[in-house]
Amino acid sequence: MKHGLLLLIFAALPVWAQGAPLCSPEWAQWVEKKVHTGDGQGHGPDTGSEEWKSVVEFHLGIRGQSNVPERNGQAWCAYIDTLLKQGPSYNCDDIHPDSIEAMICTDAGLAAQDRKLAGIYQQALAKAANEQPSTLKAEQRGWIKGRNECWKNEDKQACVQQQYRLRTTELQARYRLVPERGPFRFACDGTPANEVVVTFYETEPATLIAEYGDSVSLMYAQPAASGSRYQGRNESFWEHRGETMIQWGYDASEMRCKPVN
Secondary structure, three states: OHHHHHHHHHHHOOHHHHOOOOOOHHHHHHHHHHHOOOOOOOOOOOOOOHHHHHHHHHHOOOOOOOOOOOOOOHHHHHHHHHHHOOOOOOOOOOOOOOOHHHHHHHOHHHHHHHHHHHHHHHHHHHHOOOOOOOOHHHHHHHHHHHHHHHHHOOOHHHHHHHHHHHHHHHHHHHOOOOOEEEEEEEEEOOEEEEEEEEEEEOOOOOEEEEEEOOEEEEEEEEOOOOOEEEEOOOEEEEEEOOEEEEEEOOOOOOEEEEEOO
C-alpha cells in the first residue's frame, strides 16, 4: 500500500521535480508552463517545435542574441533550463504576495524580461551620466509604478509582458544601445524647410525616433499589409509603394514626404 501511495505522489509531482531529461517532451511541457507561449485559448505553436523554441526565446527576451546556442541541440535546452530557474533582478523575499512583483517572481518569462531590462537600464544609466538634469532614474520609477498598475488589467501577465517589451525597446532606442540606420531626412508637403529626420533602430519590436521641429517621437513598428508602418503616441510613419506619409499630432493631416538626398 505504501509503495502504491508513493507512486501516486511521484506521478503528481511537477515534471521538473521528476528529473525529466533535457529536450524531452516532458521537459518541453515544463518550459511551456513557465513561459506560456500560447494565447490562453488553446492557440499557439506546437510545444517542442522550431517555432515554439523561437517564441520561447522571444518571451525570455533572448531571441537574436549571439550567445544563445543553436536550437537543434542539448546546449539550447540547458541554456533555457538555467534561465528558467533564475528569479528577477530584485529580491522576492519581502514582496507582498498579491502584488505584480510577486507575480513576476513566479513567472519565469517575466523574471527573464525583468533581468534583461535591468541590464539595459544600467547601460542607459552609463550613457545618461552627463544628462543635465538627469531624468532617467525618475522615469524608471514612474515606469515601475505604471507596470504595477497592471493589477487592474484582466490579463495581468500580458499587460506586464507588454510593459517590459515597450520599456526595453524605448531605452535601447533612446540611448542607442542597438544598431541603427540613419538618420534619414524627409522634406514634407513640397517644402524643404518642412523636414522630418528619422533614425531606425534594430529593437524588437523595431522602432524609430523621428524629429520634427522641436518635437521628438518614438514610434513602434506595426503590422501592415504592405510597406512599413510605425506608430507613436500621436504620430505615425508609413512607407508604402514608394511614398512616405507622416502624421504629426493628434487628428493632424498626413504629410506627403520625400527623402532628401
